[in-house]
Amino acid sequence: MVPMLVAFVCGLALVFAAIVYMSGRSISPIGSATAAIGGPFHLVDQNGTAVTDRDLKGRPFLVFFGYTHCPDICPTTLFELSQVLQKLGKDADRTAALFITVDPARDTPAALKDYLSNFDPHLRGLTGDQTAIDAAIKAYRVYAKKIPLDHGDYSMDHTAIVYLMDKEGRFVAPFNLKQTPERAAAQLRRYL
């Protein structure tokens, strides 16, 4: 069941990426792409510190939506992101990498902190009340859906795209993690 779910989520990601690329093509190069993906959010990180989109102004950043109970996609992606952040060295301090939960009921700041201790310390886990999370999900045009499992448990289907955002908080492109960490780091560095 898990491989099927993963395939489904990956399929969704591909469809979504295709939509992003197609819509990107129809947008004029004059800079009107700003409103497409991204926007204001008001969340808290794994230390309980408030974080908004404004705090990120002046640095390129990566955004990935997921949840700590995720069996596969999230841990893999966070591992790959950690490798990129390590390759960035000191430049990692001039970027940001956000892991925004789609499961705020379970992903409290404490749960995120515990989970992220497995990954690069530059990763910031963001959560908030359902309304704040819904607003972030909407701003980034993310798909997230609760899937009931046995015993009252549940998983979340979700978009598995890592968004590369520029210094102004504008969406650049889906960030490609299917390349070496060195090349991915070099790609991110171009937006510093």
Ligand SMILES: [Cu+2]
């Ligand atoms: Cu996931």
